[in-house]
Amino acid sequence: MKISFRTALGAVAAGVSLLALTACGGSTESGANAADAKTVEITHKQGTTKVPVNPETVYTFDLGVLDSMNALGLEADGVPETNYPESLAKYNDAKVTKIGSMKEPDFEAISNGNPDLIIITGRTSGSYAELSKIAPTVDLSVDATNPLESFKEQAGKIGKIFDVETKVDEQLAALDTKITDTKAKSANAGKGLIIMTSGGELTAYGAGSRFGLIHDVLGVATVADIKSEGAHGESISFEFLKTNNPDTLYVVDRDSAMGTAGEASKAVLDNELVKSTNAAKNEKIVNLDSNAWYMIGYGLNNTNKMIDEVAAGL
Amino acid sequence: MSAPVLPETVAADEIPAAAVRRTRKISETTWLVLGSAGVLGLAFASLFVGVSDVTLPQLLSGDAEAWELLWISRLPRTLAVLLAGTAVAVAGLIMQLMVRNRFVEPSTVGTVESATLGILVVTVALPAAPMILKMGVASVFALGGTALFLAVLSRLPVRNTLLVPIVGIMLGGVIGSVTTFFAYKYDLLQTLSNWMIGDFSGVLRGRYELLWIVAILTVIGYVAADRFTVAGLGADFTTNLGLNHKAIMRLGLVLVSLISAVVVTTVGAVPFLGLIVPNIVSLLFGDNLRRAVPWTALFGAGFVLVCDVIGRTIRYPYEVPVGMVMSVLGATVFLALLLRTRKSHG
Numbered sequence: 096m097k098i099s100f101r102t103a104l105g106a107v108a109a110g111v112s113l114l115a116l117t118a119c120g121g122s123t124e125s126g127a128n129a130a131d132a133k134t135v136e137i138t139h140k141q142g143t144t145k146v147p148v149n150p151e152t153v154y155t156f157d158l159g160v161l162d163s164m165n166a167l168g169l170e171a172d173g174v175p176e177t178n179y180p181e182s183l184a185k186y187n188d189a190k191v192t193k194i195g196s197m198k199e200p201d202f203e204a205i206s207n208g209n210p211d212l213i214i215i216t217g218r219t220s221g222s223y224a225e226l227s228k229i230a231p232t233v234d235l236s237v238d239a240t241n242p243l244e245s246f247k248e249q250a251g252k253i254g255k256i257f258d259v260e261t262k263v264d265e266q267l268a269a270l271d272t273k274i275t276d277t278k279a280k281s282a283n284a285g286k287g288l289i290i291m292t293s294g295g296e297l298t299a300y301g302a303g304s305r306f307g308l309i310h311d312v313l314g315v316a317t318v319a320d321i322k323s324e325g326a327h328g329e330s331i332s333f334e335f336l337k338t339n340n341p342d343t344l345y346v347v348d349r350d351s352a353m354g355t356a357g358e359a360s361k362a363v364l365d366n367e368l369v370k371s372t373n374a375a376k377n378e379k380i381v382n383l384d385s386n387a388w389y390m391i392g393y394g395l396n397n398t399n400k401m402i403d404e405v406a407a408g409l
Numbered sequence: 410m411s412a413p414v415l416p417e418t419v420a421a422d423e424i425p426a427a428a429v430r431r432t433r434k435i436s437e438t439t440w441l442v443l444g445s446a447g448v449l450g451l452a453f454a455s456l457f458v459g460v461s462d463v464t465l466p467q468l469l470s471g472d473a474e475a476w477e478l479l480w481i482s483r484l485p486r487t488l489a490v491l492l493a494g495t496a497v498a499v500a501g502l503i504m505q506l507m508v509r510n511r512f513v514e515p516s517t518v519g520t521v522e523s524a525t526l527g528i529l530v531v532t533v534a535l536p537a538a539p540m541i542l543k544m545g546v547a548s549v550f551a552l553g554g555t556a557l558f559l560a561v562l563s564r565l566p567v568r569n570t571l572l573v574p575i576v577g578i579m580l581g582g583v584i585g586s587v588t589t590f591f592a593y594k595y596d597l598l599q600t601l602s603n604w605m606i607g608d609f610s611g612v613l614r615g616r617y618e619l620l621w622i623v624a625i626l627t628v629i630g631y632v633a634a635d636r637f638t639v640a641g642l643g644a645d646f647t648t649n650l651g652l653n654h655k656a657i658m659r660l661g662l663v664l665v666s667l668i669s670a671v672v673v674t675t676v677g678a679v680p681f682l683g684l685i686v687p688n689i690v691s692l693l694f695g696d697n698l699r700r701a702v703p704w705t706a707l708f709g710a711g712f713v714l715v716c717d718v719i720g721r722t723i724r725y726p727y728e729v730p731v732g733m734v735m736s737v738l739g740a741t742v743f744l745a746l747l748l749r750t751r752k753s754h755g
Contacts, residue, residue, distance in 0.1 A: 177596070196593075294603035296611040299727075319726075327599075329727040332610045334460040334482055338726075350536075350600065366613050367481050
């Protein structure tokens with residue numbers, strides 16, 4: 096219902112802009128950028144924005160969006176300053192415009208770059224108002240409580256903006272097949288627990304969290320009803336691991352995601368309490384690629400990779 | 410010149426109270442024993458607080474799994490809490506004696522911030538460095554930061570009660586901002602917060618033993634306690650008593666810095682403790698140094714223990730870091746103390 100409404104809205108918008116185009120064909124606004132003036136209305140988390148179709152200069156702060164663009168053969172012109180993992184290594188190049196950190200936009204650099212479109216997500220969603228003053232800005236955050244649907248919507252919007260909707264649909268369909276296959280495997284795989292190690296301490300994540308894909312989408316059963324609404328999980332002790340005794344333990348090593356392995360998760364988890372869990376006994380401690388899970392997140396390539404990792408551990 | 414002269418010198422300073430002291434001493438020893446028994450009882454009770462099942466009947470019936478949990482997880486945690494609590498409180502007391510000011514402690518004069526900067530530097534430069542190396546670098550930075558504070562202090566034209574902690578907090582702020590800047594630059598802000606908020610949730614057998622270093626340091630602090638009082642009275646005064654002022658200040662500097670560095674690297678910063686505990690002890694028992702050290706150690710251990718047990722139970726089965734609980738409780742107690750001090754002065 097929602098989607099069809101949006102499609103209708105999009106159609107109306109397209110119609111209106113077409114009318115407008117024909118209407119002001121000879122007026123002062125005129126001809127020179129008639130081709131550029133083709134726009135599409137994108138309804139997103141913080142409103143509706145008129146976006147030029149196939150914009151020339153695109154800035155984005157989200158590595159997931161960047162990953163999707165990669166998968167669609169597109170390139171961003173401005174990206175945040177960070178240490179890019181292998182799959183996005185081309186953005187490490189100093190020649191690519193850097194538009195701030197992953198959380199803090201560098202407004203001056205963005206303004207100087209004169210982008211046609213800025214794509215933001217959760218980490219930078221607070222800067223929406225300021226960024227909107229510089230260029231059309233869309234907030235394509237993925238909603239952690241409904242990650243798959245939300246991600247598909249995001250991908251759909253990217254497809255619409257860059258006019259590659261069929262490509263997006265194909266890739267999403269392939270993803271769906273993969274998810275169905277993995278779900279079939281996870282049904283008999285026992286209970287799983289997702290933890291992150293950082294500085295020798297543990298935090299646990301449940302369904303609906305930033306790593307909730309494992310439970311919410313791939314159907315891995317949970318050992319405990321962990322309500323981690325914030326981005327940083329619940330602080331737990333090693334006894335929590337022992338007592339809840341997961342059959343599979345999914346580990347995100349935050350320190351190595353940041354490129355400074357403070358204490359690698361393997362060392363942190365090398366103790367008697369962890370060894371007493373089913374996960375350790377059956378060698379089902381899955382070390383998730385922290386770049387994929389922590390840095391990039393949902394993206395057309397990366398989501399495939401994340402699912403593969405979970406499937407391999409089942 | 411020789412060391413044993415000192416206690417007598419200080420005792421002589423208190424001749425009017427000498428008679429009172431003798432009679433009081435007996436009852437106070439009793440109190441101290443009772444207090445220790447109380448903290449030990451609390452420590453014993455804390456052994457049975459946790460996510461897994463460890464109960465007294467299980468232990469008595471020789472349940473192997475319960476005993477194992479006790480050795481691997483419960484006892485190390487309780488010991489770590491006691492060691493860190495004792496040492497940080499005593500370090501606070503030493504700091505206060507050295508600069509003759511009740512409102513300073515390692516986490517308000519830049520020692521803890523410097524130690525953290527040290528860990529950050531190692532983490533960035535040598536990510537795979539072993540714990541002991543991190544501790545060493547943290548200690549060197551802590552020494553530098555504390556020395557800087559003392560140097561700034563000695564150049565101050567006026568040394569009133571409020572100026573000293575303000576200078577300390579400013580200095581800590583400057584060092585802290587440098588740390589934050591580099592943590593930000595290297596995407597380590599969240600890792601930094603792990604160090605800045607004390608947390609015992611990761612303590613297990615094999616992961617806390619370096620804390621025993623602070624036990625030794627605390628004992629040295631106890632033995633040398635009187636000297637710090639004397640040194641706090643100034644270089645001339647100390648020299649007149651036949652003591653080496655510089656040597657005492659150096660010893661204090663090393664003790665405070667090492668204790669802070671070791672605690673920050675193993676469990677994270679424990680704020681307010683070194684401030685509140687010596688102040689409470691001084692309110693309750695007066696300013697006699699030798700008496701204050703055991704009480705400070707006892708109160709320090711007890712306070713951290715209570716906070717850690719609260720942190721373990723308040724969101725059971727998840728944990729709230731002890732540093733967080735302590736900041737809330739500690740800030741309240743500290744405010745109450747400040748208001749009280751002002752009233753008695755005004």
